[in-house]
Amino acid sequence: MRRDIFQAIADPTRRAILTLIALQAMTPNAIAENFNTTRQSVSKHLRILTECELVKQEQQGREIYYSLEVEKIKEVDEWVSQFRKLWETRFNQLDDVLSTLKQQHK
Amino acid sequence: MRRDIFQAIADPTRRAILTLIALQAMTPNAIAENFNTTRQSVSKHLRILTECELVKQEQQGREIYYSLEVEKIKEVDEWVSQFRKLWETRFNQLDDVLSTLKQQHK
């Protein structure tokens, strides 16, 4: 029962769910209508997303609305950021090459 | 045999490998020394990382040096970026709350 964010977003359906509920909270049934799968399957995905706090629930009568915990996605952003400086450096190097080529054209 | 980046970075060992070879290319044996696992296991991870182009290899004699394809990680960054505006908005809202509280103190 590994429960970390990276394992959670590994599944394409779960990523789609996150995108879907990013703007407005939705019920499991409403979410399931957007995919070729059953409500129970979506329910399982929601459980995983809830367990690693990517999603929060809010009961309203007999319906449960799920919405995105956007703060949690920052953790992915933080992991990516360790590499960001690398591709920025590479970009700058490309920049240097381009300006050198420009110089040679003059 | 799903081969997408998100599935690739789902495994903590693979994420550690990416961090490890981000700054300098390394051989499978050298990489394996950093983990409590066998060379063959690392080799399998490297194959997965290579297949989804997160890593590139360079043969040198009988050794194979693996290094990071930093450009590919941008794809994760792009996925995250769809949520970035959300947490920035939330931050601004918090900002508004704080300045309102500040006003009330005056």
Add this chain to the structure above:
DNA sequence: TTTATGTGCAACCATTCGGTTTCGCAAGCT
């Protein structure tokens, strides 16, 4: 040429994953 080293690959195994089916429960409707 023989031996040692670095590597990938295939076979195997226990575990996990994602999906479906079935069930039970609680909230609303008639």
Add this chain to the structure above:
DNA sequence: AGCTTGCGAAACCGAATGGTTGCACATAAA
């Protein structure tokens, strides 16, 4: 009170995952 609806949880199943072991094939060293 009955019936319907929305939901989670458990049981089950085929497929995928991560690890180990054993092998084959190069390259380098003796």
